[in-house]
Amino acid sequence: MGVGKTTIGRLLAKELGYGFVDTDNVIAQATGKSINQLFTEEGETAFRKLESDVLSQVCAFTKLTISTGGGIVLRLENWGYLHHGLIVWLDAPVELIYNRLAEDSTRPLLQDADPKGKLRSLLEQRTPLYSQADLHIIEREGETPEDLAKRILEAIPSVLKTQVSH
Ligand SMILES: Nc1ncnc2c1ncn2[C@@H]1O[C@H](COP(=O)(O)OP(=O)(O)OP(=O)(O)O)[C@@H](O)[C@H]1O
Ligand SMILES: O=C(O)C1=C[C@@H](O)[C@@H](O)[C@H](O)C1
Ligand SMILES: [Mg+2]
Incomplete structure (x- = not known):
């Protein structure tokens, strides 16, 4: 969460000449509600269902860069959709x-008495799931x-299947 998926995904799409979709933005546009509102009014479970619905549709397209929400890894169903493409952690x-x-109040799960502790525990719980990605890019100070977009682009060939020459 907040690692830069939306920002960097958009740049990657531009570099690749691909379309760009952000699942949080699609959900907000389709429902006319902010992510905060959805969590408060409908609950996280309803949000996660919407997130899977959106991913199930957008994953079918080619030449598309998809930025997801940080919690996309939580539902097993989503992994079938994610694997339509190359997954970057x-x-x-x-x-x-x-x-x-620190100054951003648009992440409902961080509206917590201890936001840093919350970030730590989310990352700890999710690390085994994020580890299933094809590519792991660790941001440097x-x-x-x-x-980062450049580094991801450079790293992609290393995880593509090498072509067998005859
Ligand atoms: N490499 C970077 N250096 C400095 N600021 C950055 C960097 N990447 C992202 N940011 C800033 O951090 C904030 C969060 O970025 P962004 O919204 O892209 O994260 P996200 O991973 O999409 O978050 P979420 O999981 O909530 O969707 C934004 O204000 C963005 O401008
Ligand atoms: O990491 C998460 O669980 C989330 C990340 C954001 O992208 C949003 O999808 C929402 O704030 C939840
Ligand atoms: Mg985002």
């Missing part, structure tokens, strides 16, 4: 994310979104 130290999101 964008990772950053909790301290960095916490500082970035001071790296810009452009730097």
